Amino acid sequence: MDTHLHAALARAVAGVPQHALRRRVAALSHRYRTEQVDDATPGLSDPLDALAYAVVRMPATFRALHAALSMAEHHIDAAFTTQLDLGGGTGAAAWAAAALWPAITTEIVERQPPAVALGKHLAEGNFARNWRWTPADLRHWSAPGPVDLVTIGYVLNELTADRRDDLILAAAQSATTIVLVEPGTPGGHRRTLAARDLLIAQGFTIAAPCPHQGPCPIDWCHFAARLPRTELHRILKDGTRNYEDEKFAYLVATRRPVRAAEARVLTRPTRRKGQVVLDLCTPDGTAERVVVPKSSPSYRRARDAAWGAAWGAGLRR
Structure with a gap:
């Protein structure tokens, strides 16, 4: 799946000047590192922003979401046939779910038109038949009908605290299983814990990473997914290594029977x-x-x- 994604990204950047991408990458990287919360201002304002984001962040986002979804597959006794991806950007969570469950039907909710357009372009020839894109603002989103799996990847860090709670509670109304991924920072851990408390109060069981339903015993729980860097990726990020480690915090919560980890x-x-x-x-x-x-x-x-x-x-x- 990484190979297909890298190939799709390579086709998308063909003919785009690297210096233009580098400027956008620098601005987006700063926004990501500092975890700027501004849910009123678009984060991807035009096609070049969307492309810069996809090249430098989509492979890492895909790996982190794939790791979290793999835990859902391992610890939950359920077949996932439908996915609702909230704030899906250019489609990383949909790619990750399709890698595990090729026949899954996915709806991607995303408010930024440049991200939707690029996501559709990247999906062409891969998963477009099973994907539906819904342009919508999560600040005014209401839960649809029942769905097996809701994914919320790198979204809470873009919302204010009240919006985060509203989104989690709305997702809980329709989801059987919710997989949440946030940056692997202390702030990402705190946001994940807040979502965890809300979901437990709504009757969900925590399937991963926690082997228990009690309070978190540590100050900062996070994990890492290693991914290869393409030559373009190294150039745009001024990197020297041919890989990077994506640090992330995550949560798998479900109403289904759970095969809990012993530790x-x-x-x-x-x-x-x-x-x-x-x-x-x-x-x-x-x-x-x-x-x-x-x-x-x-x-x-x-x-x-x-x-x-x-x-x-x-x-x-």
Whole structure:
């Protein structure tokens, strides 16, 4: 799926001057890093803005959403056939869902005409038959009929606190499962926790990343998805590495039966000589540091454990 997305983006930027893209990328990157909240002013004002955003942010957004949706697939006993993507931009969440469930039917709600136009263009020849774009402003959005899956990716950071709550509550009226992704910053974590509290109050069960329904035991919960950088991506971001790590916070909440994780690996494991150190979020709602020595039957699995992976209680030592 990454290959198809990169190919679609390459076709979209063909013939566009790099210096023009670089100026737009700098402005958009500043807005993203500083988490500017301005839900009255369009973030993507014209086609060049939309293209700059898609080139530098869409692959990373796709990877983070794909990681979160993979957790929904793993932990929820349900088949997802319909998706409603709120504030879908150029379609990253729709691409991520289609990578997991190719037959899923998707409605993308997006208020910015340049993003809608580019999203449709990128989807041509891939998923356009199963996608419907709805130009609408989430500030005045009301829930439609029932839907299996609602995705809200990198949207809450663009809204004021009252708008965030309204959006989450509206989504809860129609969704069976909600997957929320925010930037992997302390602010993104706080917004995710606020949404988590609202959804639990609405009768949802948290399927991931939390292995419990209690308060979060740490100050900053986030994860990372690694993605390759294209040559154009490196040029536009003045990068030297051929990859980047997208840090994100996420939440999977559902009304369906859940296969809960017995524990969750909260940070990148530390591999020392003869041992592996794991920081875990546990089913009783506490954070626990576990040292797995080389003599343990669990050592090999601990050595291969990934940041964000589930960890079985029987393997905790």
